Amino acid sequence: MLSKNKIKLLTSLKQKKYRQQHGLFVAEGIKTIQELLNSNLVLQQLYTRITFNLDTSLETLITETDLKKISFLKTPNQALAVFKIPDSKPLPKTGLILVLDAVRDPGNLGTIIRLCDWFGIYNLVCSEQTVDCFNPKVIQATMGSITRVQIHYTDLNDYLSSTSLPVYGAFMDGNTVYQETLMKEGVLVMGNEANGISEAIEKLVTKRISIPRFGSIQETESLNVATATAILLSEFKRR
Amino acid sequence: MLSKNKIKLLTSLKQKKYRQQHGLFVAEGIKTIQELLNSNLVLQQLYTRITFNLDTSLETLITETDLKKISFLKTPNQALAVFKIPDSKPLPKTGLILVLDAVRDPGNLGTIIRLCDWFGIYNLVCSEQTVDCFNPKVIQATMGSITRVQIHYTDLNDYLSSTSLPVYGAFMDGNTVYQETLMKEGVLVMGNEANGISEAIEKLVTKRISIPRFGSIQETESLNVATATAILLSEFKRR
Numbered sequence: 001m002l003s004k005n006k007i008k009l010l011t012s013l014k015q016k017k018y019r020q021q022h023g024l025f026v027a028e029g030i031k032t033i034q035e036l037l038n039s040n041l042v043l044q045q046l047y048t049r050i051t052f053n054l055d056t057s058l059e060t061l062i063t064e065t066d067l068k069k070i071s072f073l074k075t076p077n078q079a080l081a082v083f084k085i086p087d088s089k090p091l092p093k094t095g096l097i098l099v100l101d102a103v104r105d106p107g108n109l110g111t112i113i114r115l116c117d118w119f120g121i122y123n124l125v126c127s128e129q130t131v132d133c134f135n136p137k138v139i140q141a142t143m144g145s146i147t148r149v150q151i152h153y154t155d156l157n158d159y160l161s162s163t164s165l166p167v168y169g170a171f172m173d174g175n176t177v178y179q180e181t182l183m184k185e186g187v188l189v190m191g192n193e194a195n196g197i198s199e200a201i202e203k204l205v206t207k208r209i210s211i212p213r214f215g216s217i218q219e220t221e222s223l224n225v226a227t228a229t230a231i232l233l234s235e236f237k238r239r
Numbered sequence: 240m241l242s243k244n245k246i247k248l249l250t251s252l253k254q255k256k257y258r259q260q261h262g263l264f265v266a267e268g269i270k271t272i273q274e275l276l277n278s279n280l281v282l283q284q285l286y287t288r289i290t291f292n293l294d295t296s297l298e299t300l301i302t303e304t305d306l307k308k309i310s311f312l313k314t315p316n317q318a319l320a321v322f323k324i325p326d327s328k329p330l331p332k333t334g335l336i337l338v339l340d341a342v343r344d345p346g347n348l349g350t351i352i353r354l355c356d357w358f359g360i361y362n363l364v365c366s367e368q369t370v371d372c373f374n375p376k377v378i379q380a381t382m383g384s385i386t387r388v389q390i391h392y393t394d395l396n397d398y399l400s401s402t403s404l405p406v407y408g409a410f411m412d413g414n415t416v417y418q419e420t421l422m423k424e425g426v427l428v429m430g431n432e433a434n435g436i437s438e439a440i441e442k443l444v445t446k447r448i449s450i451p452r453f454g455s456i457q458e459t460e461s462l463n464v465a466t467a468t469a470i471l472l473s474e475f476k477r478r
Contacts, residue, residue, distance in 0.1 A: 107346070111463055111466060114462065114463065114466075115462070115466060117454050118450075118452055118453065118454055118462055119452075119453045119454065120452075120453035120454040143460060148454065178477045211357075211473065213357055213358075214357065214358045214359035214476050215356050215357055215358065215359040215387065221382060223353065223354070223357055223469070224350055224353065224465075226463075226465075226466060227350060227353075227354060227465060227466055227468075227469035228469075230462070230466035230467075230469045230470050231469050231470055231473040234450065234470045234473065234474075235473075237453050238417045
């Protein structure tokens with residue numbers, strides 16, 4: 001049986017503050033955990049209903065009742081693993097880089113990480129206001145893609161001021177992406193769900209691009225940030 | 240104060256069975272309700288904290304406590320409206336038509352309806368196994384786009400067997416969409432989140448298309464159905 005203190009520690013990892021304090025994050029479900037185990041991530045402890053045949057010091061078999069107590073899911077899925085948050089890496093200077101300016105929804109960030117993985121974007125640079133990629137909902141939504149995309153959190157003002165790459169930004173009133181020259185190396189900035197790219201960051205964008213609207217009634221407000229990212233990454237990569 | 244029976248009726252509309260029985264569905268939030276009021280949909284009754292200045296027989300001012308009782312949201316948003324489910328329309332025979340084969344997630348369907356609206360796709364044909372578009376979560380996710388896209392539910396086998404348009408289907412192993420000739424008029428079929436397009440429907444597809452994967456590790460399983468739809472609709476419309 002898990003001790004009260006252990007349960008308290010594990011459930012605290014739902015909050016960014018405690019993830020940072022302990023340097024740990026949680027992943028759930030056999031498939032996701034398996035993908036994370038096959039990556040460079042370091043397992044701290046696995047709590048599971050069924051054995052993964054790991055080193056016994058790393059694996060704790062637990063009851064359904066205990067799993068329910070520590071799980072963040074409505075329907076716990078056999079196992080919960082605690083991994084160490086990896087050290088941060090140097091910011092990328094080359095290649096095609098996706099930048100997120102305050103994307104807040106964990107589902108959107110998870111979907112965007114999967115898109116980066118699909119399109120071979122190896123670096124995702126997020127503003128400090130972007131939802132934490134070790135948030136359990138993000139981890140669930142990435143379906144393991146988080147192991148193949150390097151995610152950085154930094155001050156975007158500093159980062160974009162110092163890059164020598166062209167800085168593309170998605171705006172409602174930008175040039176149509178279908179006719180724009182898109183460089184193989186560059187930075188693509190996507191903005192917040194409600195407010196788009198912030199004013200300070202807008203000043204650092206060198207090419208404003210847009211996905212044209214085809215509906216005749218023209219009332220649709222905007223595309224969801226994840227679907228807009230999908231279309232723009234497809235445009236960058238197909239050429 | 241709302242009667243117990245009224246509350247029971249309203250909350251029952253969370254379930255498809257009761258929506259169909261009563262021919263009614265629920266929309267919440269001032270902005271969404273306003274968009275629906277500005278469309279051809281017929282309001283049955285509005286329950287609200289603040290007046291919309293409608294005909295008094297259509298508007299019921301209610302307390303916060305009553306709103307909480309009838310709302311499907313964690314944080315109720317000022318108003319809840321009940322609209323009549325519109326009569327079904329004839330199935331589309333021309334234009335670019337999106338077809339969904341058992342898409343189950345309300346968020347995905349909502350996002351796809353917004354995409355149709357953005358890209359000027361006026362007809363969305365769904366299999367009977369696709370989540371109901373009058374599900375409250377779908378209505379919330381469409382952000383009003385549901386008023387501008389005609390959504391049909393039908394037997395896809397019959398529908399696709401009788402169409403004279405080319406039938407494109409999204410598969411993991413299809414021809415790359417970037418090189419495929421895409422007709423202005425046609426049917427694009429997207430499959431279920433976990434299983435893709437079903438075997439029976441696969442036989443009716445005349446052109447198998449795919450979004451190429453660019454990641455070098457090639458482990459990403461697949462794109463989410465909403466992001467894949469975004470990319471494919473963009474490809475159909477940009478040319």
